[in-house]
Amino acid sequence: MPKLKDIKILPPKGSHWREKAVFYIAVICGLGLFMAKESRVTSYLTDDPQACVNCHVMTPVYNSWMHSSHREWANCNDCHVPHDNVFNKYYFKAKDGLYHASVFTMRAEPDVIEMKEASQEVVQQNCIRCHVQQVTQAKYDGWIEGHSENRLGRQCWSCHKQVPHGKVHGLSTIQNNIAPLPTDSDEMVIPSWLAEAVNKE
Amino acid sequence: NRKSEAKYRYTPAVSIAENEPRNEVWGQNFPKEYQSSLQTKDTNFISYQGGSKMRDMLEEDPRLVILWSGYGFSKDYNQGRGHAYAIEDIHNTLRTGGPKGEGDGPMPATCWTCKSPDVPRLMNEKGIAEFYSGKWADKGSEVVNSIGCADCHDPNNMKLRITRPALVEAFDAMGKDINQATHNEMRSLVCAQCHVEYYFNKKLPGKEGVPYLVLPWKNGMTVEAMEKYYDDLEFSDWTHGLSKAPMLKAQHPGYEIFSTGVHADRGVSCADCHMPYKSEGGQKFTDHHIQSPLNNVSNACQVCHREETKNLIKNVYERQRKAAETRLKLEDLLVKSHIEAKKCWDLGATEAQMKDILTDIRHAQWRWDYSAAAHGGSFHSPVETARVMGSALVVVQEARVKLARLLSDLGHNKPVEMPDISTKEKAQEFIGLDMEKLHADKEAFKKNLLPKWLEEAKAREDKMPIVNTVSAVEK
Amino acid sequence: NRKSEAKYRYTPAVSIAENEPRNEVWGQNFPKEYQSSLQTKDTNFISYQGGSKMRDMLEEDPRLVILWSGYGFSKDYNQGRGHAYAIEDIHNTLRTGGPKGEGDGPMPATCWTCKSPDVPRLMNEKGIAEFYSGKWADKGSEVVNSIGCADCHDPNNMKLRITRPALVEAFDAMGKDINQATHNEMRSLVCAQCHVEYYFNKKLPGKEGVPYLVLPWKNGMTVEAMEKYYDDLEFSDWTHGLSKAPMLKAQHPGYEIFSTGVHADRGVSCADCHMPYKSEGGQKFTDHHIQSPLNNVSNACQVCHREETKNLIKNVYERQRKAAETRLKLEDLLVKSHIEAKKCWDLGATEAQMKDILTDIRHAQWRWDYSAAAHGGSFHSPVETARVMGSALVVVQEARVKLARLLSDLGHNKPVEMPDISTKEKAQEFIGLDMEKLHADKEAFKKNLLPKWLEEAKAREDKMPIVNTVSAVEK
Numbered sequence A: 001m002p003k004l005k006d007i008k009i010l011p012p013k014g015s016h017w018r019e020k021a022v023f024y025i026a027v028i029c030g031l032g033l034f035m036a037k038e039s040r041v042t043s044y045l046t047d048d049p050q051a052c053v054n055c056h057v058m059t060p061v062y063n064s065w066m067h068s069s070h071r072e073w074a075n076c077n078d079c080h081v082p083h084d085n086v087f088n089k090y091y092f093k094a095k096d097g098l099y100h101a102s103v104f105t106m107r108a109e110p111d112v113i114e115m116k117e118a119s120q121e122v123v124q125q126n127c128i129r130c131h132v133q134q135v136t137q138a139k140y141d142g143w144i145e146g147h148s149e150n151r152l153g154r155q156c157w158s159c160h161k162q163v164p165h166g167k168v169h170g171l172s173t174i175q176n177n178i179a180p181l182p183t184d185s186d187e188m189v190i191p192s193w194l195a196e197a198v199n200k201e
Numbered sequence B, C: 001n002r003k004s005e006a007k008y009r010y011t012p013a014v015s016i017a018e019n020e021p022r023n024e025v026w027g028q029n030f031p032k033e034y035q036s037s038l039q040t041k042d043t044n045f046i047s048y049q050g051g052s053k054m055r056d057m058l059e060e061d062p063r064l065v066i067l068w069s070g071y072g073f074s075k076d077y078n079q080g081r082g083h084a085y086a087i088e089d090i091h092n093t094l095r096t097g098g099p100k101g102e103g104d105g106p107m108p109a110t111c112w113t114c115k116s117p118d119v120p121r122l123m124n125e126k127g128i129a130e131f132y133s134g135k136w137a138d139k140g141s142e143v144v145n146s147i148g149c150a151d152c153h154d155p156n157n158m159k160l161r162i163t164r165p166a167l168v169e170a171f172d173a174m175g176k177d178i179n180q181a182t183h184n185e186m187r188s189l190v191c192a193q194c195h196v197e198y199y200f201n202k203k204l205p206g207k208e209g210v211p212y213l214v215l216p217w218k219n220g221m222t223v224e225a226m227e228k229y230y231d232d233l234e235f236s237d238w239t240h241g242l243s244k245a246p247m248l249k250a251q252h253p254g255y256e257i258f259s260t261g262v263h264a265d266r267g268v269s270c271a272d273c274h275m276p277y278k279s280e281g282g283q284k285f286t287d288h289h290i291q292s293p294l295n296n297v298s299n300a301c302q303v304c305h306r307e308e309t310k311n312l313i314k315n316v317y318e319r320q321r322k323a324a325e326t327r328l329k330l331e332d333l334l335v336k337s338h339i340e341a342k343k344c345w346d347l348g349a350t351e352a353q354m355k356d357i358l359t360d361i362r363h364a365q366w367r368w369d370y371s372a373a374a375h376g377g378s379f380h381s382p383v384e385t386a387r388v389m390g391s392a393l394v395v396v397q398e399a400r401v402k403l404a405r406l407l408s409d410l411g412h413n414k415p416v417e418m419p420d421i422s423t424k425e426k427a428q429e430f431i432g433l434d435m436e437k438l439h440a441d442k443e444a445f446k447k448n449l450l451p452k453w454l455e456e457a458k459a460r461e462d463k464m465p466i467v468n469t470v471s472a473v474e475k
Ligand SMILES: [Ca+2]
Pocket: B197, B198, B199, B248, B249, B250, B251
């Protein structure tokens, strides 16, 4: 579906969007039930990163994020969804989610996923959203050397290659992909023999 | 189907049984994690106060011999090294003595609890209280694999799990349910199975006489909360050889102290620093070479801190040095208090005269030990470590002022002469240890009993099946 | 060397003279900075142990009265509040007494040094040693503007500058050149002109008799280095009223302690937290409302820490509470040592018997004061603060054990009775202060002399020119 790559995220303008929308609606109708069951669509609307791991293709990025400096502060949506206004947030999410879902459902996922240009723009804005003072204010020079010059023109992760997914990318970069699923909270963290033994006490 | 594929996607070579104790079996499915865990055998790294090298703590600081007079730790105490040595070290330590066979030796079976993945296996087979029962020597042929996969993982899906009842029971006692732990909390809780303060309770209702492993967390994990816990129970680990104080031993309250620090506050877990991600051949995995993060700063610290390695190490050393400065002074004062108390007894002091003083000594040394026993504490939570030592300094001062008055009453109004404890040997001689005998007993054990244990174990394990999986199994 | 600084392009309304002391004149050119600096008049914020509210430290903690017996601080001591109050507070404090005119009163002129931008002006006009000479009252009509622009800025280009000789001389003494300071270092050094430990040296060669302001940094800024400095000089600030120990007063070693903390290590400067950027009408400027950052967490902390305000404040309070816990216990012990020493004297102890004990008391209290006097210290550098208190606890223990022995020699082998010092009033009565007289003298001063000073000053300043600039000047 090469055309999808051309989508720009910013507010819908003109008939370009309508065309796609029709397509997405079709996707929903066709795969709705399947999706709801298989990928827990409702959880996808939350900010819980575990929602993203419903797809195994998202486990490498989940795991690299989980081991990153941002785990405690920024979840997927903090970076990958626009935060300039509520409308944009959900619009982007819906579009993105449905896009991923359709690619995924058709087993068309590539080995190395790359951010679309639109996503890149969103992420960049989000880096800046959180770090604006650090990267723009000359007065923090003593702390972060060299950010005094305007670095906003480059992608932050061209330097900060580790943030947050690490330098190496691709579906096969993380062995033994094990990531917690939303259902994990229902399960016990102690083996059943031990649970029984302790309960007996 | 795909959903579970996401959960667990690999081609297992063998199928791993529920309580498989042999790490090499797990290693066939997870070679990278297994190989890296073998690196805990490396003993070449040494830092200011940590590292994987064997470090004889009593030699580095002979005051400890005095502080633990009358207790096993005065015979032998080393700083922890890699997980791969857990079994070897508990065989070798003089603390476990030289048992000649079943039913012999100073230590209970409970000592095995934190040393091996054979433990969950045995507990499952025999029952928990039964596992804790009997002598350490009784289970020598059963516990042979050093700390490993089954201690922390569920073989069905490799999820982290808690296999030690003491931690589960401690959560219960605090009114918490460990099953509610988040994934990230689990990345510290697996360590909290072992890196925690504990004691052996022989008076548990229904289990009288069994040295049952308990974490004294009921009132909380602070030094005061645990002190109160033990005071309320009138529990003591031993009676001091010199001062006759009813003592408490704090063993590595690593998790407890860590929890009070800023890293814990920010959601950083043990695994973040001690088991960071590692890249090998373009693949990332959790480094199971659990060690001092100072041997691995780029993966362990620089993920979060854009700071030079040199400086990060400097930060750590600085906190450790500051803590050590206060700690050593505190130890000097504790040593003095024991020797002064002994002098009082020698001069004919009565129980009544000594009571308060001994309670002070108990509390002061407990607080010192709490701040010292977890070797990482002075970095994990420098401010809490310092606070605890401050409180110990205040209590030991109380003791020593009272001692000065009592000594004067007993006719000795001047400083008490201190023994020469400049080396471990001198200190051990002073407290009356027969080191030659201890070493000889240990040698005999290593020559006679130990080889038998290992033989028996091998025979037993050879009979345990390893089930090869023929094709990629989808679970 | 200094980084190139941002050039300020502005249209000055007036041209500012080299040592212009009147903040409102500078304010005509820099209204935002000036307006925000006026907010230091706000006294509504109060935190766990800081804030801009007037806090009577002696009332909150009457032990201080005993610790400073025989010294001005036992009369009156408040926690610092906003810069705008520097002049009012030094007028009002009982420490400066109730001078009736020139040459009268307990304090030297040197006391003005850190209170006003009139100081650089006067030093320039009269000379430095001449400024320090004479009584505090002698310069009452000359120093009237509260801390302000000329203290920190060069009027020609608004660059930060050092206007106090003591700091420049201290750098010299350490073999450093303050002119090599980077721009970022300057953002702390302007504060280090005042928020530093100091003493008055009356024996400087060539300046004998002048209470010359010196920062005792020659051997370094640690508590030990400064202690050695004073010991070598055999300097003492006063002789204690109860114990007769030759005491040292540590005054707000804010910069010194801060320098040992992790924020300093990472290049964070005082101004980052106490003078963060602020946005007003789309314009950014440096917030000159210098205050507790806890009243301004979003600008002061969240620039670097995207952590909830509540949690950041909790972090600060936790460090402060832990320090306070140890500090209060330490104070109790210091109080005891003074009272016990007094008891010794009362029972006829000799100088020789007391000498070592008094030295211990001197050192222990110095270390306590060093850790306590800079109100921000327990957050700025919690680990160093704790280390210093730990060392004080060890020294005061030495003193008290010796005291117990000496008391016993003197026939008093039991605890010494402690006075009731549960309130500031009781404590002040115990040490023999005539508070009524002190208050009456102060009232008289405020009624008689002070209004004259202000009048004279007004007349003098009315004659000082303000030069309006006609056109926009580009610098
Ligand atoms: Ca214990």
